[in-house]
Amino acid sequence: MNVQVIADGVLYIHVDIKTTELFEGIWPIPQGVSLNTYVVKGDKIALIDLVRDWSDAPKQFEQAFASIGIGFDAVDYLILNHLEPDHTGWLREFREQNPYVEIISTAKGINLVKSFFKINTGLRVVKDGETLDLGKGKVLTFFETPNIHWPETMVTWEAASGTLFSCDAFGSFGALGTKGFDDEFTEAEHAFFEKESLRYYANIVSSFSAFVERGIKKLAGLAITCVAPSHGMVWRKDPQKIIDRYLRYASYAKGPGEKEIALVWGSMYGNTKQGLDAVIYGIEQEGVAYSIHRVPDEDVSYILQDAYKSRGLVLAMPTYEYAMFPPMAWVIDIFRRKHITGKTVLRIGSWGWVGGAKKDYEQAITGLQWNNLESLEWPGVPSQEDLAALEARGRELARIIKEQA
């Protein structure tokens, strides 16, 4: 059963999405994702966030809702913390089943209700800090938290239970199954969700890290005993753990991350790979941890996850038709869009009849504020001198990463 009790009158419903369809049309979710909604019952009933008509989410949601003995038509208020369609896509269908429900969001959120769903009645704008008294001691307070994840986003606070309904903030990829709370998952499951929360953050939230820090600071005065996001587990045992994790993730956006190196490589006929192996040997001699990702074989979602958290990058690519190897150009474009800044970077690669990747690369990384080691290129197969130089460059990069404060 995907309905759980957070506190008396505060219920948690999650539906698991398992699909080959990409999240936001771009990010793979092979282990699924959960869409979480919440019910707060006083004299009036509020539903916080909704689901999208995606996979069998509406069916799961309807079954879960029926199990708590409340009809959709009994819901007085639908609180929309964030208008991205993963939380609102089923809004018109819900409204058809409950024409009298009042839809509550920020001013920007209500504008999106109108533009996305062409719903123009029964709407209420709430301001930052405004409250909604449901009766029986249940009072909801709304705090604007713009750009976590879209400009209209807010969070909802229920003081009696100390629950923060944080929407995308503190969320994660990964389906939950029959469990929902942090104290229900095993250590191995937590390790899985930690990785998936980093991937979710790097893919979805990283561009807005300054807003994450601002939002957490703004909410610091609340006595939070439960963090209830719209994706992933609910944190009732150790809510500070996910808050601290998000602060750590946000800090990666400013520059140095973990003392690790993410190696991203593509090779047409193995010549660039030979050079990369020499760099790896150099890194290993210095004992610095690294991850390795081949393009185009590996999805950029996973590359972003490791590149975002790592202080060092190695980008290995051949020249392809006078420019960067195209799958690497796509990765670097994503790095640019996701503001993967402040890294220490080594670029290497082989060329055939003529170079060109260097010039293309240097144009592409303008504005990323990377500390670039001198790049190494070679014609065709790397010579013994090339390999020695590549190994030395790998050592140099690893030493810089190790010695950074």
Ligand code: FEO
């Ligand atoms: Fe889960 Fe930004 O939507």
